[in-house]
Amino acid sequence: RSALPRYQSGDIRYVVSLPDPGTENEPLPLPRNANKLLQLRFHDVDDIEMLSPQFRKCRAPQKEDVESIIRFFNEINQAEMGGQDQFAILVHCESGLSRSAASAIIGLTCLGYDAKTAFDIVCEANPHSLPNRRMLRIADGIFKNTQLCQIAEDHRAALFNYAGYEDPVKKIERDYRSSFRFKIDQMIKKTARILSRLRGSSGSAVRKLPSHAH
Secondary structure: OOOHHHHOOOOOOEEEEOOOOOOOOOOOOOOOOOOEEEEOOOOOOOOOHHHOHHHOOOOOOOHHHHHHHHHHHHHHHHHHOOOOOOOOEEEEOOOOOOHHHHHHHHHHHHOOOOHHHHHHHHHHHOOOOOOOHHHHHHHHHHHOOOOHHHHHHHHHHHHHHHHOOOOHHHHHHHHHHOOHHHHHHHHHHHHHHHHHHHHHHHHHHHHHHHHHOO
């Protein structure tokens, strides 16, 4: 966000703007000449962070947000198909490290780059990027043939290993696994699996009935 003024008068054709919820009344100095703008508001929350009480009131990125990003970049791809001129896309969030990085990776994948190349381009531009893994996990589910979330996991582990200290979300995960909520969640998952198997068995039995009926 703090770097936006330097791009306000630039030749930027497309903008993806990802400010925090609750900042609707704060004006953003977005590029004046942009042809198309996508603005979504959600917090920089990962799957693991959502397990912590301090993040429960946050609005985490949802599937519809990632779908909007994919649709936006697919529209860019279609609009620019066959064009010979270069064009610029600005993707911003609050700190430029997580939501915007994940969005840029998703966007480059839509524009035809393989997952690893898309990831490398973004992290080369900003080596301190920690792309939002929840967004990438959702994107993997939509793309079907990518491993963006796993690449992000490996990248994150390497960064913290190099820095020489533990990833803060590891403590959140440990606290969750030692909590009563974890036990309840495990019971719910186990019950859901049992019910799913029972429904499957019941369905098999029902399907077999017609072949024995007279």
